[in-house]
Amino acid sequence: MKKKKFPLLVIISVFSFFSCKHEDKPTPTPSTTTDIYIAGNKNYSSGNPIPVYWKNGEAHNLSLGSYSSGIAKSISVSGNDVYVCGSVTEGIYKAAAYWKNDTLHTLTDEVHDAIATGITVENNDVYILGQEYNASTIRVPKYWKNGLETVLTNGTNDALGEKMIVKNGEVYIAGYEYVGTTMIPKYWKNGVGIELPSVDSKTRASALTFVGNDLYIAGSNFQNGDMGVIYWKNGNLQVLSQGLSYVHVNSVAVSGNDVYIGYTDELQAGKYWKNNTLIPLMDGSSVASLTDLYSYESDIYMLGNVGENTILWKNNSKIATDTNASFEDIQIVQH
Template identity: 30%
Template sequence: MKNIVRILSLCLFVFLNSCSKDSATDINETTNVYVLNTGYDTTTNNNYIQLWKNEESVNITDKSEEASAQRLYVSNSDVYILGTRYNPVKNKNEYKIWKNGAELIVPENVEFTDIFVSGADTYLLGYDYVKENIVLYKNGEVTYITLSASKYEEETKAKMFGRYSPAVRVRVLGKDVYVLGSESNGTSGVAKIWKNGEPISLTDGNFNAYPADLFVTTNNDTYAIAREYDGTNYIPKLWKNGRRVEKFIADVNFVPVSIFVDGEDVYVTGHTKIANNVYVAQLWKNGQTTDLGQGVFYSYASNVFVKDGKVYVSFQERNSERNYISKLWIDGVVTNLSSGKEDFYAQGVFVE
C-alpha cells in the first residue's frame, strides 16, 4: 500500500541545466512562496505532507501516519491543502483538506482532484465513484457535472503515465465557474470544459483524451491542456476558448501537467522522454522549451506559477542515490527544498 502511495505521489503529478542552490533567492519580502511536498520517512516507512514557505518547512501530518499531498491553494494568507491520509481501521486512503494546518471534514466516496477558493466560497472538485459522476462542492453543497459515467478501459489507463480521474480542475472568476474534465461518449473519453454547467467539447471523441489543467484569465479566456490518443501516440494539445492552438509542442513524448497565462505569455510545464530514456522536466513558453532537470536522472514537474513577472516551477529530480529531491525553479535558478537523503516530491507551488 505504501509503495503504491509513493508511486501515485510521483505520478501526480518541466529547463536549462541550472546551478543548484541550498536556499531560495530573490524572494521579495512582500512575496510569500509556498511549495507543497510529499516526503518519505525511512524510519516509519510512511509518506507525510510538508509545506515549505519562504525557506521554512512545517509538517502538516505526522510521520507516524501515511499521508500524501495533492493540491495547494492560498487565499488571503489562508493555506488550503488537499491530500489523502491512510485510515488503518478502514484499510484505505481517505481524502482530507487542511486549512492552516487544521483538518476539515470532506464527503466520502469521492476522489477529489482540485480545490479553489474565491472570496468566502470554497470549491472542491472530484469524482463520485459510487454515482459515477463528476461532482463539484461549493461550501458543502454538491452539484453533479456529468450525467453519464466517465469510464475508461483499464488497458487504456495502464498506457498513460500516472493515475487518471475524469474530474481535473475547477476555476472561478466572478460568478462564472469553470470545470475541466472528461466524459464518456460510450467508447471514448471526451475532454470538456463546463462553464456554469454548460459543456464545451474540446475533442471529437474518436479517441480517449486526458485533460491535465485549466487556466482562466481575467478576460474570461480559457486555456486547457491535455493529451489525446490518435491511434498511435498520445498527442499533447492546447486549447484557447475551445479552439485548438496549432503551434504547440510537437513532441509526442511530452506529458503536459500545468498551465499558467500571464498577459500574452503562455507557460506549460510537463515532462518528456529524452534519448537516454530518461524523463526530464520541462517548461514551455510561447514555443520555446527549457529543460528543468539535468537529463541525467529522472525529473518531473508539478506546476508553474507566475507572479510580478517571475516564473516559479516546482519539480522533483532523482539523485545518484536514487532519491527524489523536491526543487523550486525561479527564473532559471534552482533551489533544493530537501536533502536528498529521503524521497521528496514537489506537488505544487503557489505565490501570493
C-alpha cells in the first residue's frame, strides 16, 4: 500500500496552530485602589457640630434627620458600604446612633445620655460599641450586634468600654470598671469581663489590637501622684513610662515586630511609643494632640489636631488637613 506524503509546510503549520492554541497567556493583574476613610466632625457657622466622613480628603456630611446636631466617633467600610457611629442630639440628651452610608439609625431613646464610640463590620454583621447612663447616672458600657444589645456590667459601678475589635465573630472590648474608688482594668470577651494585672488602684485599659493570636492592650496607670503608659501582651504587664501629670492613651498598633502606642499628655501634646522609644508627633515648634494611630502594611497613620486644624500624618509626615474640624477614626481599605 502506498503511503501518502504530506508537504513539510503543512505539517509545520498544523503543529504551529495547535502549539499556539495551548500557549499560556499571562493573566492580567487586577487593578486595585487604596482609599483612606476618616470619621470626624465639622464645625460650621451654625455652631452645631455635623458628623462627617472623609474619603481620600473629600468630606461627606451625614444626615441628621430631625436632630439638630450630632458627632461621629468611628468608621468601618465593608465592600461599597460605609458605616459610621456616634450620637445625635435634639434637646437635652444624646442618642447613640450609626449611619449606613447616609441613612441614620438610632440605637437608644433619649431618656438618658448615650453614645456609640466604635463600629466594626465582619461577615456582614455590624458590631457597635457604646455606653449609656442609667437612671442612677452611672455609665453602663454595652455593645450591639446587628441591633441586639449586650450589656457589659450590672449598672452598679461606673464603667467604660473604650475600644473594640472583632476577631472571627468574637468581640473584645478594652476598658475599666470602678469598685469603690479602685479602677479595675479589664477586657470583655463576648460580654464576659476579664481583669488585667494592675500597677496601682487606678489602672486603665483603653485600646487593643490583635496580631495573629497575640492580644495587645494599651492603657495608663496612676502611681504615687504620677501617671504612666503601660500595655499588656496576652495579659503580661509592661510599664513604658512614669512621671507624667496626665496621660490619655487612645491607640495601639503593631507593624511587623514593632509595637506603637499613641497618647496625649498634660500639655495636650501627642506622642507615641515605638517599642521603648518615645517619639513626639511634632518637632516642638507647635503642639499637636493625638486622637488615633493606625497601621497599614508597613506604614503608621496618625490623626490629631494643631490649633483649629485637624491633621492626618503618615510616618510623621503631614499628608492631609482640614480646618474647623476634628478627625476621630481612620480605616484604610483596598478595593
